Amino acid sequence: MHKILCGLFLLSLFSFQSPTTTIRLAPQPISFTPKEFHIATITDQRSEKGAIARLALVLNQPPQPVDLQGGVVNSFRTFINQNLKQNRSLRPIAVRIRECKVTETAVGNRVTGNIAFFVAFKLLGNDDSGAETSTRLTEYRSTAKYTRPLGQIDVIGTTIRQALVASLTNLNNYMNREAGQNEKLAKDLTVTFTDDSRITDNDTVYYNPDRKLTWSDFRAVPRAGSRYAAEVFTSFAYEGKSSVKNGIINVNLLLKAYMLKNSSWGRAEAKTPYSLNHEQRHFDITKIITERFKRKIQPDSLTLEDYNSIIQYQFIEQYREMSKMQEIYDSETNHGINQAAQERWNQQIDAELRSFGVKK
Structure with a gap:
């Protein structure tokens, strides 16, 4: 009877020396209140x-798996919710835990450990379809070493807590510094258009209501075998620059409706005022397309996340529209031979130019 009781006592003692434990992040008030963000997801x-650590808990026993209380996500979330004052109307930030790992070695009753900590922060948003998007902002990585007595693990929770607070402080500093000047964090967008209407002496004629085409602009040699009396090369393009000020993206687009002299030609017998008007109207159509392009590029049609792609898409669409309109114009006027149709197009083009404020 005595031997049995002794055996039970030893078993109980062994169980007491190998308790099931967790790492706890004790409360710690955070010294700042975010003004630019809140933590939305972790x-x-x-x-x-799985468990973030394998800890030396019992002398001469293998390391045991030990996790943060409630798991790494719940532990981080609880700590942030309890200690960081948050305004849910601010920018939503996602915390991505990339690494939180504790490794230890024990020599006698002294344990040395290493903590590797790595989190990334992303800005949450939505695309045009409503699907969630995320934009990479900043990251925080740290390592820490510690020593502890065999039976005490509080230092581990304290060190992880310090790393988490440091990562949030780093995020707060980043947001305060970048909010007004970083395009990723912009809250609004404006668009400004400038028309390139320079009058130059080089190969390019930029559209200017006060600078009509002349036959001297048609410098190319007439194309051999062409059945046409003249051809004018016109097109349009844009150059874009953006800047951010006070959290607003300012998109500046320089629009160019132009004619190339060395790609345009006219036969000597065709160089009449009537034929020149037909070619001028091709140039007018190009200008109309640039004005239509402007109407497609307005702040309410753009997104902060993808405005550049939308502008490029609309440019391609309007370029196709320009080619189509030029073909219809030549088809209906029979390249200017049908004078009645030409007059209708003259009036139609003038009316649209007036609607854009280009022609009085």
Whole structure:
């Protein structure tokens, strides 16, 4: 009877020496209140899931898996919700936990450990379809070493807590510094158009209501085998620059409706005022397309995340529209031979130019 009781006592003692434990992040008031963001989501993206640590808990026993209380995501979320004052109307930030790992070695009753900590922060948003998007902002990575007595693990929670607070401080500093000047963090967008209407002496004629085409602009040699009396090369393009001020993206587009002299030609017998008007109207159509392009590029038609792609798409669409309109114009006027149709197009083009404020 005595031996049995002794055996039970030893078993109980062994169980007491190997308790089931967790790492706890004790409360710690955070010294700042975010003015540019709130933490919306926390996601575990560690390559090694499961307990964050294998700890030396009992002398001469193998390290035991130990996790943060409630798991890494719940532990971080609870700590942030309890200690960081948040305004949910501010920018939503996602925390991506890339690494939170504790490794230890024990020599006798002294344990040395290393903590690797790595989190990434992303700005959450939505695309045109309503699907969630995320934009990479900044990251925080740290390592820390510690020593502890065999039976005490509080230093681990304290060190992880310090790393988490440091990462949030780093995010707060980044947001305060970048909010007004970083395009990723912009809250609004404006568009400014400038028309390139320079009058130059080089090969390019930029559209200017006060500078009509002349036959001297048609410098190319007439194309051999062409059945046409003249050809004018016109097109349009844009150059874009953007800047951010006070959290607003300012998109500046320089628009160019132009004619190339060395790609345009006219036969000597065709160089009449009537034929020149027909070619001028091709140039007018190009200008109309640039004005239509402007109407497609307005702040309410653009997104902060993808405004540049939208501008490029609309440019391609209007370029196609220009080619189509030029073809219809030549088809209906029979390249200017049908005078009645030409007059209708003259009036139609003038009316649209007036609607854009180009022609009085």
